[in-house]
Amino acid sequence: MEQRHLGRTGLRVSRIGLGTLTWGRDTEEHDAADMLKAFWEAGGTLVDTADVYGGGEAEYLLGRLMERLVPRRDLVISTKAGSVPDPGRRFDGSRGHLLAALDASLVRLGTDHVDLWHIHAYDTGTPLEETLQALDIAVASGRARYAGVSNFCGWQLAKAATWQLAAPGTRTRLASTQMEYSLLQRGVEREVLPAALDLGVGLLPSSPLGRGVLTGKYRHGTPGDSRGASEHLAPFVEPYLDDTATRIVDAVTTAADGLAVTPLQVALAWVRDRPGVTAPIVGARTAQQLTAALSVEALSLPDEICRALDDVSAPLHRYPDHDWSTL
Numbered sequence: 001m002e003q004r005h006l007g008r009t010g011l012r013v014s015r016i017g018l019g020t021l022t023w024g025r026d027t028e029e030h031d032a033a034d035m036l037k038a039f040w041e042a043g044g045t046l047v048d049t050a051d052v053y054g055g056g057e058a059e060y061l062l063g064r065l066m067e068r069l070v071p072r073r074d075l076v077i078s079t080k081a082g083s084v085p086d087p088g089r090r091f092d093g094s095r096g097h098l099l100a101a102l103d104a105s106l107v108r109l110g111t112d113h114v115d116l117w118h119i120h121a122y123d124t125g126t127p128l129e130e131t132l133q134a135l136d137i138a139v140a141s142g143r144a145r146y147a148g149v150s151n152f153c154g155w156q157l158a159k160a161a162t163w164q165l166a167a168p169g170t171r172t173r174l175a176s177t178q179m180e181y182s183l184l185q186r187g188v189e190r191e192v193l194p195a196a197l198d199l200g201v202g203l204l205p206s207s208p209l210g211r212g213v214l215t216g217k218y219r220h221g222t223p224g225d226s227r228g229a230s231e232h233l234a235p236f237v238e239p240y241l242d243d244t245a246t247r248i249v250d251a252v253t254t255a256a257d258g259l260a261v262t263p264l265q266v267a268l269a270w271v272r273d274r275p276g277v278t279a280p281i282v283g284a285r286t287a288q289q290l291t292a293a294l295s296v297e298a299l300s301l302p303d304e305i306c307r308a309l310d311d312v313s314a315p316l317h318r319y320p321d322h323d324w325s326t327l
Contacts, residue, residue, distance in 0.1 A: 001297055002018065004278050006278050007145060007148075007174070007176055008173070011145070012042045012117070014045040014046050015272060015279050016044060017044070017204065017280065017281040019283030020048065020062060022051075022058075023049070023061050024053070024056075024058045025053075026285065029064075032061055034287035035287045036062075037069060042297070045190075046076045046078060046279050046281075047062065048078045048281045049079045049080075050079055050083070051118060052085070055085075059109050060108040060109075062077070062109060071116070077116070078115065078116035079114050080117070080119070080203075081098050081101035081102055081117070081120060083120045086190060091123040092125075093121075093125075093131035093132050093134075094123070094131075095134045098102070098131065099138065102114075102117060104288045106143060115144070115146060115148050117138055118147070118176070119135070119179055122156045128156075129163065129167075129226065130319065131166060133135055135147040136169075138172075140170065146175040148201070148202075149177050151178070152192070153191065153192065157201065158199065160174060161174045161201055167318055169279075170267075173200075174199070174201050176278065177202075177203055177204070178203075178206055178281070179205065180205065180207045181274075182207060182208075182214060183270060184214060184245050184248060185210065186315045189315065190204070193275075194251065195225040200218050200277075203277050204278075204279055206283075210267065212226065212237060212274035213241065214248075215262075216249055218241060218249075221236070248288065249263070250310055251294070252267050255305050255309065259301075259305070266301065266305070268296045269301050272296065
């Protein structure tokens, strides 16, 4: 698998990443093992997790598999901290919480460092400088090799990245931002992606298949074994089952038929090769699904197909997202 630099850093990662959102909850250990082995054998390196996935079980499971199945040195392990199971405070970006969460992640993962550590979300209740100081401490102490953020809007990302570049002292450059991005969700193109490109921050798209909808599996109903049929994941899928999404999925399917490939491959190739994107994070449920996603490595979409998909999925961009003189 092709390797790409993560943002303006020397870290190289596979251009498709493996997500572990469902590990330890919906994905059993034998399925996770099959996926990790298939991913590694295909040349994949970037494995993404978080301290809250499966209540910590995803990290614990990944750690066990690294110990007996795939060499730790062959993987780029990315995890996140900052989300908390507190209805009164969803995110905690305090230095104390973040560093304690990182230490707990390292224990579950069975390693002395992670390759990439993300702040899971912006915490309005903590000064940004304090949150970013946790990244500096983590990297300076060797517990994390690189650092990034997740779910920061455009101004939040720009502020954080600029602070790390301009503030006095030894600061850790933001290597990446992880955001939802697909043909069904192009909101990052308004401000997040331009900021990331300008500041040298690599984008790691989550849900690159539109929460599974872009595979076409929901065109004629909801399969019983799909996330859309799952009690706790159905609300996650439902927003992408509207008329707008249907038009986009139909266009993806038409493109796939014309290229003799699958809708999954078309949708994933489109987001993988967007400007500023380093590696989409694919969260499969089975090794078979993951293998289907990894087969996109040999596919590059023709320019005319890309333009057609751009047109049918184009978000509404007006002032001030675009130069006012062009409006």
